[in-house]
Amino acid sequence: MHLIKMSTRETIIQLGDQLIRSKGFNAFSFYDISEKMKIKNASVHYHFPTKTDLGISILEAHRQKLHSLIESTSTKGPVDKLNSFLLIYTTIKSEGHVCLVGSLATDLNTVDLKIANELKTFADEILNWVTTILDEGKTSGVFSFQCSPRTKALMVITNMLAALQLSRLTNEEDFYTIRNEVIKGLKD
Numbered sequence: 520m521h522l523i524k525m526s527t528r529e530t531i532i533q534l535g536d537q538l539i540r541s542k543g544f545n546a547f548s549f550y551d552i553s554e555k556m557k558i559k560n561a562s563v564h565y566h567f568p569t570k571t572d573l574g575i576s577i578l579e580a581h582r583q584k585l586h587s588l589i590e591s592t593s594t595k596g597p598v599d600k601l602n603s604f605l606l607i608y609t610t611i612k613s614e615g616h617v618c619l620v621g622s623l624a625t626d627l628n629t630v631d632l633k634i635a636n637e638l639k640t641f642a643d644e645i646l647n648w649v650t651t652i653l654d655e656g657k658t659s660g661v662f663s664f665q666c667s668p669r670t671k672a673l674m675v676i677t678n679m680l681a682a683l684q685l686s687r688l689t690n691e692e693d694f695y696t697i698r699n700e701v702i703k704g705l706k707d
Contacts, residue, residue, distance in 0.1 A: 528566045530556060536577045540616040544574060544626040544634075571631040574623075578637045581619055582644065589648055597656030601705070604649060605698055608679040612686070612694050620645070621680045646672055653705070662705040675701050 525533065534555055538547035549563040549570065556562075567573040588607075592600045611618055623630065623638050630638075649672035656662035664671050678701050686694035 527556075527558070527562065531563055531566055531573065532576050532580055535573045536580070536619065537616070539574075539577065540611075540619055540622050544570075544623055545629055549573075571633055574630065574634040575637050577619070578623075578634070578641055582641050585641070585644060585648070597652050597659065597661050600652045601649075601656070601702075604652065605679065605701070608683060608694075609698065612683060617683050617687075618680055621684060646676065649675055656705065664705055671705070674704075 531552055534552045535547075538551060549560050549567075553560045553563050563573075567576065588603060592603045595603075608618065620638065620642050623634070624642075627635055627638065646669070650669045653662060653664075653671050653675070654668035657664065657668055666674075678697055682694045682697035686692075686697070
């Protein structure tokens, strides 16, 4: 197995992402990153002059991952696509984090407008993808639900976001129960 060495910039993005999803955007500073990396604060500022620049880069990295996932599942059926979407949340849960969208949404009114706009774009892309999956599934008869695909997509996404948050306070298994019920709810 070959380990891929990340650049300083990539490591900063990764640590920033972890800090946002564990502490929140407003609760960490470049000092937190420089301490973890054992580099000077100026080195972080060299790659990201402002925290907004870092936040936008983190969102861009997540958008690239989403685009790669959409592309890699494009020839699959709606059930496989939906399972790929749900795997995102299962992975986040196994890492002990919360979703980037959920974490940044709580800071929406206090972050720079550039981050807010990038977050809204990212959330729209997720919503559009899930809506497309559900529409394809409903049209082909794989899924059966009464509301519009967009409304159902909103319900699926909000359930998964909430499941990540709430299961941190309740039983760990609640996340998996909610995820399974989301799937069952597509065949009512």
